[in-house]
Amino acid sequence: MQLNSAERNNSKAKLAQKIKKEIQEEYHRQASFLRERSDFCQELEYFLEIFSLPVSPQKVKKRFSRPFVGIYCIQAPLELFDALGFHPIRLCSGSLAIQRLSSPFLPALTCPLIKSCVGAFYLDESIEKLCDILVVPTTCDWNTKLPEMIQDKAIPFYIMELPHIKESERGQSRWLEEIYELKRFLEQCAGRRLNRSQLQISVNKYMKAWQAFGRLIEFRRRGLICGTWSIVLANAFMIDDVESWTDKVNIVLKNYDKPEGNSNPGVFLAGSPVFFPYLKISELIEEAGMDILADELCTSERLIASVIYDEPSEYGLLKALSERYHLSCSCPTYIDNDRRLKNILNTMRTYNIKGIVYHLLKGCHPYDLESFYFEKVIKENGFRFLKIETDYSREDRQNILARLEAFRATLC
Amino acid sequence: MITVGIDLGTAAIKVVFIDQGSLLWAKALPTLPQHIKVCEQLLKEGMETVSLKKKDIAGVAATGYGKRLFPGSMKIVDEISANAVGAYVLSKARARTIINIGGQDVKVIKISCEGKVDDFKMNDKCAAGTGRFFEMAGRILDTPVCEFGDLSFQSLSQVCLNSTCAVFAESEIVSLLSMGKSRNDIIAGLHKSVARRISELTGSLYLEEAIYLDGGPAVNKGLTLAIKEELIRDIDVLEQPQFTVAFGAAIILSEEMSVKESIKAERR
Secondary structure, eight states: OOOHHHHHHHHHHHHHHHHHHHHHHHHHHHHHHHHHHHTGGGGGGHHHHTTTTTOOHHHHHHHSSOOOEESSSSSSSSHHHTTTTOEEOOOOOOOOHHHHHGGGGGGGGGGGHHHHHHGGGGGGSSSHHHOSEEEEEEHHHHHHHHHHHGGGGGEEEEOOOOOSSSSHHHHHHHHHHHHHHHHHHHHHHHHOOOOOOHHHHHHHHHHHHHHHHHHHHHHHTTSSSEEEHHHHHHHHTSOOHHHHHHHHHHHHHHHHHHOOOOOOEEEEEEEEEOOTOOOOOHHHHHHHOOOEEEEETTTGGGGOOOOOOOOSHHHHHHHHHIIIIIOOOOTTOOOOOOHHHHHHHHHHHHHOOOOOEEEEEEOOOHHHHHHHHHHHHHHTTTOOEEEEESSSSSSSHHHHHHHHHHHHHHOO | OEEEEEEEEESSEEEEEEETEEEEEEEEOOOSOHHHHHHHHHHHHHHOOOOOOOOEEEEEESTTTTTTTTTTOOOOOOHHHHHHHHHHHHHOOOOSEEEEEOOSSOOOEOOOOSSSSEEEEOOOSSOSSSHHHHHHHHHTTTGGGGOOOOOOOSSSSSOOOOOOOTTTHHHHHHHHHHHTTTHHHHHHHHHHHHHHHHHHOOOGGOOSSSSESGGGGGHOOOOHHHHHHTTOOEEOOOOSSHHHHHHHHHHHHHHHHHHHHHHHHHHH
């Protein structure tokens, strides 16, 4: 017997409620795991509270009073949104439970991150649905097709066409054009023109955040703060108000300012993004007795975009933003990305990191394709390499842990 | 010095007793929910067989997926390192590559000339081509897995199996049986498809000689032949290949204790 329309809606609402509860439990469980760690200090509670926001969107509205812009990936300059009065949120999701809402409508081998991001639009309320605009740079294929996946969700999209060759004059000038187009679009939405001095204030405001980020990384390299907490703090940056985040990171770092850190073998974490509550890979690396001294994740260290401007005119500031967010970005969707590998090798040599754990989310094609060349070059340079292909589920923890434990033995 | 290695695998629990690097006794039992009971039963049987008392055993090392479940272990060793050491010692320092087919995974381990893990590859959470796959095939074909090797040699026309997935191969085998294909031909096809899967995991060029095959399914001569043919490489099988990992754990513990004792002796 077929359900009538009212019955169907009722049953849909019930399912969404059930899954919403599961998502809340998932976030709560991960926050509890983190609180139980021996390296937890009360100052970190602020960041765990940030991760109660995705499951309580009403709290988000209260906390940040400005209109929201949801941004996918990391190429759109945050300073521009801030200067025009928007609160930028880098949309990302590490929730497994939320995938139950989107899975029936997506290919089975969809990137888990995209599956979770799309799932958020099927909830009755979510941060995604609070956004007035969604900005999508055309990075990987999944992201490029994202607007199509959620076209019926009635939130306006703004697409930024990303030049995939960045170290060319043409690529850079095209991206600068895109930044100007974005500016014009945001001015229309805000109902006012961009003010040069306001943009400079925003650039300087973010500069303080980049400096705090730099200190966080320095602490991490010295083994004073662990990889998992560093990732959690970086993840929180993607949601939080920039000034509050900067203050709180500086407070946390005071607490970890000690002469010496841990002495486990250090590894570099490369590959697909890691976002709360999905912290499986970093937690397992640490459980296997290794410290993640550095990473290049777009949800962690790659977020840093220290913008340096020579000329404080509107053009000078926008050009500096355009270069920093495009030319300096090492997203694997770029064709000319040799600098990424060189930087990783330099970091490994400088900090005596002997191996790379290459984290790959199933269906994350750019990182998957790149992993073979990466493995070859990393090994040729005398470093160890371990590729872990996984997803947001917890069922392969033992299998991954067995490999990480053996990998640790190869580093000693 | 007598040490014991326990390999708590997903398909079987293996226990070995060694004395100064030589194997004294080894036995395996299927993994049951009561892991500890099975371990204790095997330990008791081992001690009785080689006439040992508890105090004669210097220590127990645990390895395998359940390595943290056995409370009486003095050392926990990861299964990849244990496998490398075990194969290296048992092959008299010849082994440079090990292909291990376990209950739920396939590992290819490269061993350095000092007997340490140099590099390794392992399947992720898919159980295709592992011991579980053979168990499933044995059930569908109503044939004990231990007979697979001999039966595959009687195959007249090996069938081609498209899947090594433990789920999809089941329906493929049922359909082959209904098409009148012989059991022996299907078994030969199974060996071929597992060999192909291993080859895809690493590529033949990754493997450095001497190459050894171990793990429970390595006792299957038909499978060994199929892997040799698929990789076009010489592959040896260690005696009692299912005990290599437990043996390696016992060796690692024994070496560690010897080092500690010699340090103590020097201090005296």
